[in-house]
Amino acid sequence: MKTTIEIPDDLYRKVKAKSALEGRAVREVTIELYREWVEDPPQRDSADTKLQRLEAWFKMADEAMKDAPPGPTAREIIEEDRNRLERR
Amino acid sequence: MTVLVVDASVWVAAAESNDRFWALSRDFLNAATKPDITVAVPEFAELEVACALARRLRNPSAGRRLCGEVLQIFAVHVHSTDTATLRSAVTVGTGQFLRAGDAVYATLAKREGALLISWDHELVSRAGAITPEQWLKDQS
Numbered sequence: 177m178k179t180t181i182e183i184p185d186d187l188y189r190k191v192k193a194k195s196a197l198e199g200r201a202v203r204e205v206t207i208e209l210y211r212e213w214v215e216d217p218p219q220r221d222s223a224d225t226k227l228q229r230l231e232a233w234f235k236m237a238d239e240a241m242k243d244a245p246p247g248p249t250a251r252e253i254i255e256e257d258r259n260r261l262e263r264r
Numbered sequence: 265m266t267v268l269v270v271d272a273s274v275w276v277a278a279a280e281s282n283d284r285f286w287a288l289s290r291d292f293l294n295a296a297t298k299p300d301i302t303v304a305v306p307e308f309a310e311l312e313v314a315c316a317l318a319r320r321l322r323n324p325s326a327g328r329r330l331c332g333e334v335l336q337i338f339a340v341h342v343h344s345t346d347t348a349t350l351r352s353a354v355t356v357g358t359g360q361f362l363r364a365g366d367a368v369y370a371t372l373a374k375r376e377g378a379l380l381i382s383w384d385h386e387l388v389s390r391a392g393a394i395t396p397e398q399w400l401k402d403q404s
Contacts, residue, residue: 227294233337247320249276258366
């Protein structure tokens with residue numbers, strides 16, 4: 177069936193951009209989200225789950241940083257970016 | 265419910281053990297997993313984090329993946345930097361003599377009644393931010 181809904185402009189722009197990035201149609205994503213919501217409502221992560229996922233992210237970052245070339249850290253890169261105009 | 269607006273400097277410092285704020289940033293993120301804490305950022309922060317990590321790693325997909333994953337873990341509320349926000353940021357930024365990007369962070373924190381958390385000296389000295397270290401001290 178066809179239906180019409182109103183969506184906030186900024187939200188729809190994000191949906192379109194993310195769909196395009198993943199090479200998927202907005203219609204396809206919409207149906208998927210409806211199905212997930214109806215069949216398996218999302219649960220908020222408990223603090224324990226968040227901690228476990230965060231620990232996994234720390235390990236992922238540690239692994240990724242092993243391949244980082246020498247140079248300023250990512251925070252120092254941001255610091256440099258933020259001060260770049262003032263220095264010149 | 266406590267709302268924290270977390271600056272890009274904190275997210276990226278937690279990713280890298282070579283960074284002098286690495287351990288405190290990780291301690292802060294661990295503490296921010298408490299259920300009564302909501303984390304928010306302006307859209308701009310997502311861009312800063314992903315790009316800084318990609319530049320650091322010389323790896324675009326790793327930068328995007330690390331950024332996307334950590335924001336997802338915290339179910340971070342990513343706020344649109346729309347025209348109304350930018351107009352407010354003009355007032356906040358000019359009033360406090362902030363850089364444009366800092367004004368966006370400060371505006372979001374003000375609007376959400378949130379604490380702004382940052383390692384950026386200027387955000388701390390001019391925009392009312394506190395460091396993760398200070399926040400952790402305040403919690404104990």
